[in-house]
Amino acid sequence: MAKGVWIVAEQRDGAFRKISYELASTARKLADQLGEEVCAVLCGSGIEGIAGQLGKYGVDKVFVADNPALEPYTTDAHALAVAKVVKENDPAILLLGASTQGKDLSGRLVGKLATGLATDCTDVKIADGKLLAIRPMYAGKCFGEIAISSFPQMATLRPNVFAAVETPKAGAVVKFDPALDAGQLKTKVLEIQKDTSGKVDLTEANIVVSGGRGMKGPEGYAILEELAAVLGATVGASRAAVDAGWRPQTDQVGQTGKIVSPNLYIACGISGAIQHLAGMSSSKFIVAINKDAEAPIFTKADYGVVDDLFKVVPEFTKECKKLLA
Amino acid sequence: MNIVACVKQVPDTEAQIRVKPDGSGIEEGGIKWVMNPYDEFGVEEALRLKEKNGGEVTIVCLGPARAMETIRTALAMGADKGIHINDPVFDGADAFTTASALAAAIKGIPHDIIFCGQRAIDDDSAQVGAILADLLGIPQVTVVTKLEFAGSAVKVIRPIEGAQLLIECPLPCLVTAQKGLNEPRYASLPGIMKAKKKPVDVKNAAALGVSADGKAKVVRFVPPPARAAGKIVCADGTPEGKAAELAKLLREEAKVI
Numbered sequence: 188m189a190k191g192v193w194i195v196a197e198q199r200d201g202a203f204r205k206i207s208y209e210l211a212s213t214a215r216k217l218a219d220q221l222g223e224e225v226c227a228v229l230c231g232s233g234i235e236g237i238a239g240q241l242g243k244y245g246v247d248k249v250f251v252a253d254n255p256a257l258e259p260y261t262t263d264a265h266a267l268a269v270a271k272v273v274k275e276n277d278p279a280i281l282l283l284g285a286s287t288q289g290k291d292l293s294g295r296l297v298g299k300l301a302t303g304l305a306t307d308c309t310d311v312k313i314a315d316g317k318l319l320a321i322r323p324m325y326a327g328k329c330f331g332e333i334a335i336s337s338f339p340q341m342a343t344l345r346p347n348v349f350a351a352v353e354t355p356k357a358g359a360v361v362k363f364d365p366a367l368d369a370g371q372l373k374t375k376v377l378e379i380q381k382d383t384s385g386k387v388d389l390t391e392a393n394i395v396v397s398g399g400r401g402m403k404g405p406e407g408y409a410i411l412e413e414l415a416a417v418l419g420a421t422v423g424a425s426r427a428a429v430d431a432g433w434r435p436q437t438d439q440v441g442q443t444g445k446i447v448s449p450n451l452y453i454a455c456g457i458s459g460a461i462q463h464l465a466g467m468s469s470s471k472f473i474v475a476i477n478k479d480a481e482a483p484i485f486t487k488a489d490y491g492v493v494d495d496l497f498k499v500v501p502e503f504t505k506e507c508k509k510l511l512a
Numbered sequence: 513m514n515i516v517a518c519v520k521q522v523p524d525t526e527a528q529i530r531v532k533p534d535g536s537g538i539e540e541g542g543i544k545w546v547m548n549p550y551d552e553f554g555v556e557e558a559l560r561l562k563e564k565n566g567g568e569v570t571i572v573c574l575g576p577a578r579a580m581e582t583i584r585t586a587l588a589m590g591a592d593k594g595i596h597i598n599d600p601v602f603d604g605a606d607a608f609t610t611a612s613a614l615a616a617a618i619k620g621i622p623h624d625i626i627f628c629g630q631r632a633i634d635d636d637s638a639q640v641g642a643i644l645a646d647l648l649g650i651p652q653v654t655v656v657t658k659l660e661f662a663g664s665a666v667k668v669i670r671p672i673e674g675a676q677l678l679i680e681c682p683l684p685c686l687v688t689a690q691k692g693l694n695e696p697r698y699a700s701l702p703g704i705m706k707a708k709k710k711p712v713d714v715k716n717a718a719a720l721g722v723s724a725d726g727k728a729k730v731v732r733f734v735p736p737p738a739r740a741a742g743k744i745v746c747a748d749g750t751p752e753g754k755a756a757e758l759a760k761l762l763r764e765e766a767k768v769i
Binding site: 204212224263273286289290293294295297299302304305306307321323325326327332333335336337374376377378379380382386388390391394418437440444450460461462464471472473474480484485486487488489490491493494495496498502503505506507509510511 | 527528531532545549550583606607608634637639642645651653670675676677678679691692729731732733734735736744751752755758768
């Protein structure tokens with residue numbers, strides 16, 4: 188009988204990603220309702236020492252595979268390691284992050300474990316002893332409630348949506364042998380080109396300042412960059428701005444770009460096309476600054492400013508500087 | 513080179529999505545159906561590989577009768593032939609079932625490289641590519657923005673949070689396409705004419721030997737939570753006044769700065 192709530196923890200360069208704590212805290216909640224244990228799988232090289240830290244967020248046991256072939260992350264090696272330890276222990280629920288790594292790994296695990304997966308969930312609960320996962324579909328234009336008939340019931344959680352809560356538990360470390368066969372490791376990471384700008388990724392940012400067609404050109408973004416620097420925010424863009432070549436594709440928020448859920452989303456000169464709204468409507472607070480009072484973005488905004496953004500944004504930056512000084 | 517591109521027919525990005533009153537699905541009336549935008553990048557990359565290195569591009573698509581239109585679009589862009597997996601048992605198929613059906617169809621044909629979109633913009637599950645690769649026993653590289661073919665392997669760029677990875681992956685392999693990979697071409701008029709005569713093999717579940725008993729089921733579709741109407745910040749104020757009031761509200765009321 189499948190038992191226990193498991194997570195796949197994520198680390199990079201020997202430090203946990205924030206999503207790992209969000210996963211652990213969510214798993215703790217589910218496990219308490221079921222009266223079961225929370226276990227984590229941690230893969231990497233030279234990471235045994237950090238494994239116990241997960242105990243702080245409610246993990247009872249951490250299964251650790253410490254092996255040079257597991258660093259940096261490759262699908263081949265991590266899928267083999269995680270599938271092995273999961274098969275041996277038969278958990279009821281398996282949670283991963285809907286991060287780039289979690290999305291890559293989770294599908295592969297579905298193949299190896301022949302089970303069902305609900306991706307990019309914004310809520311998970313227990314109903315009749317089983318997992319019920321709630322997730323946006325059609326980029327948030329509707330939601331689906333997903334039940335999974337096989338074990339483990341898998342879900343990936345959208346970053347930044349679930350709270351990381353400290354609930355100290357043992358975090359006992361159990362080492363396991365990932366039994367990697369070099370012949371099965373096909374992909375190689377040749378190079379990791381780090382973004383040295385120090386900018387937080389849009390999907391992980393607490394505050395996003397986004398600009399659209401109303402920015403009038405690439406130069407317009409300077410005032411958004413200034414505001415972002417004051418707020419510690421990341422700058423995003425609408426599809427119109429990206430298609431016009433004003434901003435790189437990696438900045439695009441929307442149905443065909445990144446799906447973001449920051450605490451605060453500030454939309455400047457964005458009319459709010461349905462495909463843009465789809466990418467940001469799970470933000471906790473939304474501000475719209477646009478001179479067109481009829482722009483659809485105002486139907487989603489908690490706070491709307493109807494005025495010329497080139498006048499309002501620099502003033503707003505000054506005000507924020509004062510408040511945060 | 514034998515290249516496969518998997519495509520799905522999805523509602524256009526501008527489509528309004530309405531949930532059926534009983535929550536069993538979405539209303540399909542009035543929806544404009546298009547090729548999943550991420551699959552277009554996959555088809556385009558497949559065509560470019562073929563044009564450079566020779567070979568053949570096969571389009572594989574699971575979907576109802578209307579999905580034939582999407583297959584024809586890919587053929588009009590320049591693909592050579594198609595496989596249409598069409599069976600009512602696959603209506604509402606989960607990712608595992610879809611990948612199993614695609615795998616069964618692709619196993620029967622030579623494949624050096626398979627393209628999928630990084631996700632479909634209807635169910636947004638972003639799983640099928642990885643499951644398919646696993647079922648075929650070949651490696652995957654997902655969410656790729658640049659691809660270079662180097663003999664028996666591909667070198668790709670994959671963006672992750674705060675970095676880009678350069679990954680080498682030997683053939684045969686599966687690649688999922690992300691925006692930025694290329695600029696998909698439009699079908700030309702002669703292309704559209706030619707596409708009508710290109711062969712499309714239609715297969716059902718029995719022919720593929722695949723069962724449709726999915727593992728993950730959408731038990732209920734619900735409309736998104738409504739957001740309470742917001743407030744317009746001092747409508748009659750000056751830009752300075754509005755900026756000051758907004759900062760104050762975000763600090764004291766929303767407590768987000």
